[in-house]
Amino acid sequence: xxxxxxxxxxxxxxxxxxxxxxxxxxxxxxxxxxxxxxxxxxxxxxxxxxxxxxxxxxxxxxxxxxxxxxxxxxxxxxxxxxxxxxxxxxxxxxxxxxxxxxxxxxxxxxxxxxxxxxxxxxxxxxxxxxxxxxxxxxxxxxxxxxxxxxxxxxxxxxxxxxxxxxxxxxxxxxxxxxxxxxxxxxxxxxxxxxxxxxxxxxxxxxxxxxxxxxxxxxxxxxxxxxxxxxxxxxxxxxxxxxxxxxxxxxxxxxxxxxxxxxxxxxxxxxxxxxxxxxxxxxxxxxxxxxxxxxxxxxxxxxxxxxxxxxxxxxxxxxxxxxxxxxxxxxxxxxxxxxxxxxxxxxxxxxxxxxxxxxxxxxxxxxxxxxxxxxxxxxxxxxxxxxxxxxxxxxxxxxxxxxxxxxxxxxxxxxxxxxxxxxxxxxxxxxxxxxxxxxxxxxxxxxxxxxxxxxxxxxxxxxxxxxxxxxxx
Amino acid sequence: xxxxxxxxxxxxxxxxxxxxxxxxxxxxxxxxxxxxxxxxxxxxxxxxxxxxxxxxxxxxxxxxxxxxxxxxxxxxxxxxxxxxxxxxxxxxxxxxxxxxxxxxxxxxxxxxxxxxxxxxxxxxxxxxxxxxxxxxxxxxxxxxxxxxxxxxxxxxxxxxxxxxxxxxxxxxxxxxxxxxxxxxxxxxxxxxxxxxxxxxxxxxxxxxxxxxxxxxxxxxxxxxxxxxxxxxxxxxxxxxxxxxxxxxxxxxxxxxxxxxxxxxxxxxxxxxxxxxxxxxxxxxxxxxxxxxxxxxxxxxxxxxxxxxxxxxxxxxxxxxxxxxxxxxxxxxxxxxxxxxxxxxxxxxxxxxxxxxxxxxxxxxxxxxxxxxxxxxxxxxxxxxxxxxxxxxxxxxxxxxxxxxxxxxxxxxxxxxxxxxxxxxxxxxxxxxxxxxxxxxxxxxxxxxxxxxxxxxxxxxxxxxxxxxxxxx
Numbered sequence: 042x043x044x045x046x047x048x049x050x051x052x053x054x055x056x057x058x059x060x061x062x063x064x065x066x067x068x069x070x071x072x073x074x075x076x077x078x079x080x081x082x083x084x085x086x087x088x089x090x091x092x093x094x095x096x097x098x099x100x101x102x103x104x105x106x107x108x109x110x111x112x113x114x115x116x117x118x119x120x121x122x123x124x125x126x127x128x129x130x131x132x133x134x135x136x137x138x139x140x141x142x143x144x145x146x147x148x149x150x151x152x153x154x155x156x157x158x159x160x161x162x163x164x165x166x167x168x169x170x171x172x173x174x175x176x177x178x179x180x181x182x183x184x185x186x187x188x189x190x191x192x193x194x195x196x197x198x199x200x201x202x203x204x205x206x207x208x209x210x211x212x213x214x215x216x217x218x219x220x221x222x223x224x225x226x227x228x229x230x231x232x233x234x235x236x237x238x239x240x241x242x243x244x245x246x247x248x249x250x251x252x253x254x255x256x257x258x259x260x261x262x263x264x265x266x267x268x269x270x271x272x273x274x275x276x277x278x279x280x281x282x283x284x285x286x287x288x289x290x291x292x293x294x295x296x297x298x299x300x301x302x303x304x305x306x307x308x309x310x311x312x313x314x315x316x317x318x319x320x321x322x323x324x325x326x327x328x329x330x331x332x333x334x335x336x337x338x339x340x341x342x343x344x345x346x347x348x349x350x351x352x353x354x355x356x357x358x359x360x361x362x363x364x365x366x367x368x369x370x371x372x373x374x375x376x377x378x379x380x381x382x383x384x385x386x387x388x389x390x391x392x393x394x395x396x397x398x399x400x401x402x403x404x405x406x407x408x409x410x411x412x413x414x415x416x417x418x419x420x421x422x423x424x425x426x427x428x429x430x431x432x433x434x435x436x437x438x439x440x441x442x443x444x445x446x447x448x449x450x451x452x453x454x455x456x457x458x459x460x461x462x463x464x465x466x467x468x469x470x471x472x473x474x475x476x477x478x479x480x481x482x483x484x485x486x487x488x489x490x491x492x493x494x495x496x497x498x499x500x501x502x503x504x505x506x507x508x509x510x511x512x513x
Numbered sequence: 514x515x516x517x518x519x520x521x522x523x524x525x526x527x528x529x530x531x532x533x534x535x536x537x538x539x540x541x542x543x544x545x546x547x548x549x550x551x552x553x554x555x556x557x558x559x560x561x562x563x564x565x566x567x568x569x570x571x572x573x574x575x576x577x578x579x580x581x582x583x584x585x586x587x588x589x590x591x592x593x594x595x596x597x598x599x600x601x602x603x604x605x606x607x608x609x610x611x612x613x614x615x616x617x618x619x620x621x622x623x624x625x626x627x628x629x630x631x632x633x634x635x636x637x638x639x640x641x642x643x644x645x646x647x648x649x650x651x652x653x654x655x656x657x658x659x660x661x662x663x664x665x666x667x668x669x670x671x672x673x674x675x676x677x678x679x680x681x682x683x684x685x686x687x688x689x690x691x692x693x694x695x696x697x698x699x700x701x702x703x704x705x706x707x708x709x710x711x712x713x714x715x716x717x718x719x720x721x722x723x724x725x726x727x728x729x730x731x732x733x734x735x736x737x738x739x740x741x742x743x744x745x746x747x748x749x750x751x752x753x754x755x756x757x758x759x760x761x762x763x764x765x766x767x768x769x770x771x772x773x774x775x776x777x778x779x780x781x782x783x784x785x786x787x788x789x790x791x792x793x794x795x796x797x798x799x800x801x802x803x804x805x806x807x808x809x810x811x812x813x814x815x816x817x818x819x820x821x822x823x824x825x826x827x828x829x830x831x832x833x834x835x836x837x838x839x840x841x842x843x844x845x846x847x848x849x850x851x852x853x854x855x856x857x858x859x860x861x862x863x864x865x866x867x868x869x870x871x872x873x874x875x876x877x878x879x880x881x882x883x884x885x886x887x888x889x890x891x892x893x894x895x896x897x898x899x900x901x902x903x904x905x906x907x908x909x910x911x912x913x914x915x916x917x918x919x920x921x922x923x924x925x926x927x928x929x930x931x932x933x934x935x936x937x938x939x940x941x942x943x944x945x946x947x948x949x950x951x952x953x954x955x956x957x958x959x960x961x962x963x964x965x966x967x968x969x970x971x972x973x974x975x976x977x978x979x980x981x982x983x984x985x
Contacts, residue, residue: 076879079909151867151877182878182908195878195909198941212878213828213906213939217961220907220941264833288833291840293848293872300869301829327841328963329834329939330802356685357773361736361760362801368763369799376765395623397772400765405623406654406667406684407548434685435692436654437551437667467685467801469670469692489689491800 042166046271047244051175055241055249057144058177059186059231061120062091064193065112065143067134068125068150069095069103076149077125078104079195080183087199088190094119112137123183123193124148128158131165131179139172148179149194154237154303155180162303166239175245180302181236182212187229188255194234203228204257204340206250208243210235210264210302218333226480227337230255237303242268244275251279258340260332261285261323265304269317276321282339282503283323286332287314322506324499331495338485338496342461344504347427348372349380350497351420352401353388355408356434359467360401362490363430370498374400381425391415406436410443417447421455421462428461430497432490433475435468445475449482456483461500465493514638518743519716523647527713527721529616530649531658531703533592534563536665537584537615539606540597540622541567541575548621549597550576551667552655559671560662566591584609595655595665596620600630603637603651611644620651621666626709626775627652634775638711647717652774653708654684659701660727666706675700676729676812678722680715682707682736682774690805698952699809702727709775714740716747723751730812732804733757733795737776741789748793754811754975755795758804759786794978796971803967810957810968814933816976819899820844821852822969823892824873825860827880828906831939832873834962835902842970846872853897863887878908882915889919893927893934900933902969904962905947907940917947921954928955933972937965 064084070077077097081104084093095103098110109115112122112134122143124134128150138146146169153162162179169176177184183194187202196215200207200222209215212234221227230253233246243261250259259281266272276283289298290311298304318325324339326332350367352374354360364374377385377400385398391412397403404416413431420429433444445466452462464479464486466472472488479486487493536556542549549569553576556565567575570582581587584594584606594615596606600622610618618641625634634651641648649656655666659674668687672679672694681687684706693699702725705718715733722731731753738744748755761770762783770776790797796811798804822839824846826832839846849857849872857870863884869875876888885903892901905916917938924934936951936958938944944960951958959965 074910076910083909156867197907197909209830211828211830211833212908213826214830214834216828216907217831217939220939220944224941224945262830264830286834288830288837291837291845293846294833294837294840296848297829297833297836297869297871297873297875300871301833301875328838329961330963354685356683356688357769358681358683358686358734358736358760359689361683361766361769361773362686362758364769365760365763365766366800368766373763374765376768395628397769399769399772401769403769403773435669435688436684437555437669438546438548467689467692469694469696472692473696489801491802 042163042239043268044242044271045268047248047275050173051241051245052248054145054175055245057120058147058184058233060189060191063094063117063119064091064121064123065094065096065115065119066123066125067096067112069097069108071100071103076195080123080125080193081106083192083194083196087192092117112141112143120144122146125150128152128161135165135168139174145175145177147177149181149183151180153179155300162237162239169240176240178236179239181234182215184233186231198223200229200232201226204230205260205336206230206253206256207232207260208235208246209262210238210304211262214262214329221333226477227333242271244268244271247275247279247283251281257281258336259283260336263287264289264298264302265306267305273317273321276323284326284332284336284339284499285318285323286326286329324502330492334487334492334496335499338463338499339503341483341485342500343459344507345428345461345501346504348501349425349427350374350430351380351426352430352432353404353416353420354401354432354434355404355406355436355439356432357397357403359432359434359465359490360403363494364401366491366494370494372498372501376400377402381423384419384423387419388416406434407438410440410447413444414447417451421451421458421460426460428497428500430463430465430493432465433472435472441471441475445478448479448484452482452484461497463493463496465490514635514711515740516714516743519720519747522645523713523717524720526617526647527717529592530619530656530705532661532663535566535589535591536563536593536595537566537568537587537591538595538597539568539584541569541580543572543575548667552595552597552665553578555664555666555668559664564589584613584615592616594618596622598622600624600633607637607640611646617647617649619649621653621655623652625651627772631775634709634711641712648712650708651711653706654687656705658703670695672701672704673698676702677732677808678702678725678728679704679732680707680718681734682710682776683734686734686801693805698949699805714743716740716743719747719751719755723753729753730808731755732808735759736761736770736774737778739777745789745793748795756798756804756808756811756971757790757795758798758801796974802964806959806964806968807971810935810971811975813955813957814972815931816979817900817933817973818976820973821897821899822846822902823849823852823898824902824904825876825888825892826873826904826906827876827878827908827911828904829869829875831904831906831937831962832875835966836873838963838966842966844970844973848872849874853895856891856895859891860888878906879910882912882919885916886919889923893923893930893932898932900969900972902935902937902965904937905944907944913943913947917950920951920956924954924956933969935965935968937962
């Protein structure tokens with residue numbers, strides 16, 4: 042239901058969704074295959090430190106914990122109520138929540154507006170609003186934070202700690218990001234599914250994320266915005282980078298977005314959202330991979346202060362993929378001689394005669410860690426250079442781990458200069474390991490040239506956005 | 514140097530580059546860090562079964578093998594001579610090769626036309642042509658085939674066996690593909706670096722690949738075509754799918770392509786190549802990841818015979834990413850009711866009430882392997898359905914390995930129908946393992962929705978191409 046701007050009581054209470062001192066799970070099941078069991082199992086196994094209250098009128102114990110017939114029967118205060126019971130029972134649960142003065146309620150249950158029960162969803166929402174009880178959902182997968190070992194929902198992964206707040210209407214895509222987090226070292230500050238976002242909306246989580254100390258990038262998977270004005274208003278208050286992927290713009294996607302999260306997209310095509318995001322200072326990704334890649338870069342690196350980007354690689358092919366993609370994205374590379382007098386000569390000291398000191402700089406397939414270090418350092422220290430894109434291609438003589446360490450050392454030494462540093466490492470197992478190690482050391486690293494370029498372009502866009510925003 | 518069409522003596526002799534009975538390595542080094550040592554070590558360690566002759570006038574033995582002062586000193590016949598000596602010595606090596614009547618010569622050495630020594634390169638090329646000795650290179654990384662345990666060059670990987678012939682001007686990008694092969698189960702029939710392609714050109718390898726029994730898809734990384742007419746002529750003779758990524762189209766890329774492999778792109782912008790590839794019936798990829806993804810699909814799956822593609826997923830978000838991307842690529846999904854009467858009802862039997870039988874079909878996050886099997890089977894058996902895209906999102910109740918087995922069983926059962934089947938599996942470690950297992954069983958599988966869609970679109974394009982080509 043439409044709101045005109047983010048509500049303070051909601052923003053203030055979102056901390057209870059992401060760091061509750063106590064949680065009641067309504068619909069807690071004794072059967073280990075059921076969602077209502079998985080939620081409690083997940084909370085317990087991932088190491089949640091607060092109190093857990095299973096609510097089930099037909100059980101004395103669930104997962105070894107004392108069960109309560111209703112929320113009202115719980116003796117102590119309850120911050121968060123997580124609801125996983127059928128739609129028609131939810132109203133009475135909400136009444137108990139209001140009576141118990143819980144801080145926030147999350148409805149995981151599906152089968153509301155997305156299957157035609159808009160009236161029921163609206164009634165529940167209005168009831169919550171009348172009682173200033175923020176409602177997250179319905180029709181969602183859960184939320185959590187790795188900083189608190191908090192994983193609340195039916196979610197098989199806890200992400201690793203890091204800078205990205207992931208706010209997603211889709212449970213499946215949120216799970217994909219969480220799975221990627223562990224596997225590919227994609228660090229998150231917190232994550233939340235919004236589902237149908239009947240009450241609590243993107244704008245409110247954006248304002249919460251802006252205040253969250255661990256969040257450096259706010260990432261949004263959107264199926265539809267009911268309140269574009271409220272979204273715009275909140276985004277304009279935010280200094281942190283915001284990146285989004287917005288779906289539902291295709292003819293069949295419009296129907297699918299409604300069937301999935303009851304998201305309404307009639308009359309709001311992709312161009313409408315392009316304009317909205319531009320005005321809001323939000324970077325829009327086109328594909329899921331780009332969404333993740335760009336989020337990581339915006340979370341880990343400062344913005345680019347100009348377009349003097351230098352790329353240094355031991356693979357001419359990788360350089361070519363990159364410079365073509367830079368130009369395709371509207372930010373063509375400049376030759377070294379246009380960027381800084383003498384830089385080309387200084388870098389040439391670290392390459393064989395058949396290398397190429399253009400830009401991309403090809404230090405050749407024979408490049409040693411020492412040559413990498415020399416070339417990287419020359420580029421990074423040059424005051425005219427705004428950002429550095431390094432690339433490792435595994436030839437038979439490339440020492441991938443040693444070059445990885447060179448990159449990490451470089452970043453430690455020159456991080457204070459505030460210039461983005463991104464790495465590409467294309468190839469087999471040792472390259473994947475290099476990417477993980479680089480990411481663990483705060484350097485966005487990617488397996489293909491275009492992914493690394495997309496990441497750098499996003500930092501450039503963020504520079505352009507913040508140039509225009511007096512708050513930044 | 515320009516040729517007007519593929520030369521028969523070259524095409525006929527390319528078998529000696531990819532399955533030579535004997536190899537002489539000129540520039541074989543005694544020092545284990547040197548390229549000339551790595552080549553012999555690679556041949557030996559990967560299991561090459563033919564004869565290896567190190568050539569080094571200053572050594573008696575290299576890698577424990579008897580060394581020869583020149584190629585002419587080798588007693589037996591030599592099929593392939595691999596040259597890794599400095600540019601100014603190459604001419605005399607070629608003279609020895611001609612005298613010895615070797616079948617084909619590969620020059621790995623760099624520092625020819627790409628650094629301004631065009632005249633030297635042309636002289637060597639003309640000499641080889643005058644003597645009908647095909648020359649591959651110069652300035653390349655090597656070649657090989659997993660079917661023969663043959664890995665000749667400075668290449669740290671041998672790919673796994675499979676359908677894709679990878680023909681690349683860039684060594685670094687070829688290495689990236691080879692590394693990916695092992696790590697991500699990307700199967701290849703053979704691979705070759707072309708480097709500066711002074712003599713042997715793409716057209717000749719395309720005709721060779723068309724005859725190669727293991728090759729099902731011909732994949733080309735191109736930095737520039739000196740002979741577009743010869744390329745066009747050869748492509749038109751080929752029935753197998755051809756996919757390419759062409760770089761060097763950007764302003765700086767044009768210079769970088771010359772500095773890398775002496776490729777000339779003046780006057781041939783991206784639109785020129787778009788037209789050429791269209792006329793040639795070649796599918797063009799934009800990014801390296803798309804190039805790999807599409808190659809795999811074209812290698813493993815039949816072409817799509819129409820655009821009635823059904824997508825079945827347990828994640829509505831994944832479905833939305835997909836249907837938006839299908840439309841963005843110009844092949845929008847049709848609703849089930851438009852595809853086949855009753856299909857929607859038949860599939861509905863395998864989903865809960867809050868699923869969505871649109872297209873994408875969302876069988877919901879609670880979907881069991883049995884429901885997957887039922888829904889997949891209904892779609893695959895429907896005579897109006899041309900192709901199936903399946904998707905697994907790992908919710909807390911998704912049995913990813915069991916659904917993977919359902920997909921593999923489905924493909925075994927219905928492969929004979931000749932309909933493409935592609936899988937997407939987004940998430941963590943178990944999803945990566947599912948992708949590897951699916952690929953091992955001949956099913957193209959990808960970690961993101963857009964990658965899977967790109968693969969399906971390529972099969973659709975291939976259908977359109979072969980509809981127009983009377984040879985197919």
